[in-house]
Amino acid sequence: xxxxxxxTTTTRLLMxxxxxxxxxxxxxxxATKLGAINNMVxxxxxxxxxxLPNVNGKFLGMVLEWCKKHANNNTNSxxxxxxxxxxxxxxxxxxxxxxxLYHLLMAADYLSxxxxxxxxxxxVASMIRxxxxxxxxxxxxxxxxxxxxxxxxxxxxxxxxFE
Amino acid sequence: MTTIERILITAPNAxxxxxxxxxxxxxxxxxxxxxxxxxxxxFKSVSKHWLSLISDPNFYCKSCGNPxxxxxxxxxxxIYSSATGGLWRPVGNRFSVLEVDKLMFDSRVFxxxxxxxxxxxxxxxxxxxxxxxxxxxxxxxxxxxxxxSTVRYFGESHGHLNMINFYLPRRIxxxxxxxxxxxxxxxxxxxxxxxxxxxAFPEMIRSYLDPLDMDYYGF
Numbered sequence: 296x297x298x299x300x301x302x303t304t305t306t307r308l309l310m311x312x313x314x315x316x317x318x319x320x321x322x323x324x325x326a327t328k329l330g331a332i333n334n335m336v337x338x339x340x341x342x343x344x345x346x347l348p349n350v351n352g353k354f355l356g357m358v359l360e361w362c363k364k365h366a367n368n369n370t371n372s373x374x375x376x377x378x379x380x381x382x383x384x385x386x387x388x389x390x391x392x393x394x395x396l397y398h399l400l401m402a403a404d405y406l407s408x409x410x411x412x413x414x415x416x417x418x419v420a421s422m423i424r425x426x427x428x429x430x431x432x433x434x435x436x437x438x439x440x441x442x443x444x445x446x447x448x449x450x451x452x453x454x455x456x457f458e
Numbered sequence: 459m460t461t462i463e464r465i466l467i468t469a470p471n472a473x474x475x476x477x478x479x480x481x482x483x484x485x486x487x488x489x490x491x492x493x494x495x496x497x498x499x500x501f502k503s504v505s506k507h508w509l510s511l512i513s514d515p516n517f518y519c520k521s522c523g524n525p526x527x528x529x530x531x532x533x534x535x536x537i538y539s540s541a542t543g544g545l546w547r548p549v550g551n552r553f554s555v556l557e558v559d560k561l562m563f564d565s566r567v568f569x570x571x572x573x574x575x576x577x578x579x580x581x582x583x584x585x586x587x588x589x590x591x592x593x594x595x596x597x598x599x600x601x602x603x604x605x606x607s608t609v610r611y612f613g614e615s616h617g618h619l620n621m622i623n624f625y626l627p628r629r630i631x632x633x634x635x636x637x638x639x640x641x642x643x644x645x646x647x648x649x650x651x652x653x654x655x656x657x658a659f660p661e662m663i664r665s666y667l668d669p670l671d672m673d674y675y676g677f
Contacts, residue, residue: 331466332466335464335466339464344464345464345465345466346464346465346466347465347466348465348466349466397479400479400485401478401479404482404484404485405466406466412485412488413488416485416488416489416491416492417492419479419489419492420489420490420491420492420493421492423489423493423497424493424494424497425497425579428500428501428503428504431501431504432504432505435477435479435480436477436480437480437504437505437507437508438505439503439504439505440505440506440507441503441505441506446503449502449503449509450503453499453500453502453503455496455499456495456496456497456498456499456500457500
């Protein structure tokens with residue numbers, strides 16, 4: 296993994312190991328975009344290797360790619376950064392299929408990547424907002440546990456939302 | 459050299475799926491915060507859990523406090539006319555678009571006295587300039603078993619409004635639609651199948667995926 300040339304200060308490198316053994320060498324400034332990594336680094340100071348058994352290499356790679364972009368954009372301190380980040384975020388989530396999106400979201404949540412969780416939950420919302428109740432149940436494997444008649448009553452109360 | 463190794467352990471390793479997301483109250487709440495009110499009211503009938511989450515007064519506080527909440531995504535049409543002294547005059551009321559990110563505001567065509575937009579959802583919008591009214595137009599029905607891919611053309615041709623749609627999984631076939639004269643919907647004018655042409659012009663098949671149109675076929 297090549298380091299960015301925008302900063303001249305020497306940055307410490309961290310090794311992150313995914314559940315499938317894939318390792319990533321990442322600049323500290325990039326990895327600490329993730330709350331969980333940041334906490335570990337602050338508490339202990341000098342880990343050589345951080346094992347992340349709840350995320351595999353594919354999704355860890357994607358999360359780190361996102362962190363890297365945001366870390367790089369934030370080192371350039373001009374006003375356009377927000378716009379650049381927004382544009383890049385849009386690109387990042389645009390073509391994610393449902394399965395990848397859910398895996399990424401779980402990975403971001405596990406690593407406490409708050410900003411990334413925000414971005415991904417918003418994407419999930421945009422995908423489900425127009426769905427029918429039955430489709431929501433199917434997507435999230437939820438069984439209706441209402442008593443007979445109860446569901447009907449709730450639907451009636453909110454009938455305009457079903458138009 | 460000794461290596462210090464640390465392991466990040468949180469909740470037990472759950473099966474990563476949509477199921478586990480819906481079971482994670484924090485994540486689910488955060489997803490719901492981004493939904494418009496209409497969707498929320500509808501989703502109250504998903505299950506008891508969803509009903510209690512959405513009905514919780516704290517949920518509304520969280521939602522209002524979140525700057526990224528979509529609750530106030532409204533659109534408003536303004537008309538510019540040199541006759542009104544170069545001002546943008548707002549027309550009608552603000553309206554909320556349920557699937558605002560599916561509506562492609564960038565793809566618009568002025569045809570027959572109205573501005574037409576296309577959408578990735580089942581209905582799109584048109585704005586009648588004379589009447590200053592916003593109306594819904596259904597999008598063409600997606601053929602059974604196919605998935606929508608891209609709208610490759612949307613425009614006026616010989617006085618008609620046409621649209622060319624590609625579908626997945628087979629990209630060598632596409633449909634040409636024309637809007638009904640009463641604007642009530644689209645009908646399929648042609649279904650074009652270029653499969654036979656491939657034999658004569660094999661160079662149409664690319665060995666790579668063109669990033670511009672995400673397609674293996676060059677035509």
